[in-house]
């Protein structure tokens with residue numbers, strides 16, 4: 001069975017429309033696909049509709065990836081199997097969307113001081129949904145020829161040590177987990193090895209996540225070594241958490257293709273172990 005529980009569409013900073021993403025999942029013979037856009041569920045209805053009308057052989061999991069603040073770090077919490085009409089969750093996502101707009105205007109102001117004008121409007125033009133991401137600023141900076149690629153845009157301007165870095169006012173991990181649970185979903189700590197935390201700090205994060213009711217951690221993801229996969233499998237078991245896997249597909253340049261993450265080790269319990277497939 002092929003499972004991919006982390007992916008993005010143009011509703012946030014992915015490059016495929018929800019319909020294109022679903023078609024790619026079917027081409028890649030994926031059995032279970034979760035769409036987990038940053039702080040929005042707005043891509044999901046289109047994907048649901050396509051699967052239903054064309055009777056496509058893929059189970060779609062409604063998901064979201066919520067940005068949170070934890071001890072001066074930005075931590076991503078994925079919600080899976082959420083009710084996308086739940087009011088409490090939608091209220092939290094609305095606040096996150098506004099936080100993104102406020103941050104985007106502050107980024108734009110900082111870029112303006114460097115004589116890079118109208119960056120907010122320009123970044124918004126790269127966004128096809130309601131979410132403004134730093135990824136859209138990065139694409140604008142690349143298109144302007146100011147940097148050679150998106151990675152350099154983060155290094156020079158948008159990342160933590162960049163000229164135009166602005167921390168966003170995200171919700172807490174606890175608030176994200178609660179909203180996901182209220183909406184009937186499971187909360188997953190996304191890509192735990194991508195936060196540049198020391199081993200001690202990572203354990204502290206996983207411990208807090210578990211204490212606040214978190215359900216699973218991503219064990220198999222894009223851009224990780226076999227050592228990290230084994231390490232995360234051990235941590236999942238040590239903290240009594242289920243294991244998830246996902247490509248975090250945005251595009252083919254920076255991420256694995258849909259469904260192409262390595263299999264989970266037999267020692268962990270997959271988050272989908274008790275899901276009904278029909």
Ligand code: AMP
Nearest residue numbers: 013038132133134135150151154250254
């Ligand atoms: P935001 O959610 O607006 O804070 O933007 C973060 C998004 O930008 C992430 O979800 C990635 O898609 C992308 N991103 C972050 N860092 C990098 C990087 N160094 N290179 C390429 N893309 C990045």
Ligand code: MN
Nearest residue numbers: 013038135250
């Ligand atoms: Mn992204």
Ligand code: MN
Nearest residue numbers: 065076190191
């Ligand atoms: Mn993420």
Ligand code: MN
Nearest residue numbers: 006008065248
């Ligand atoms: Mn993601």
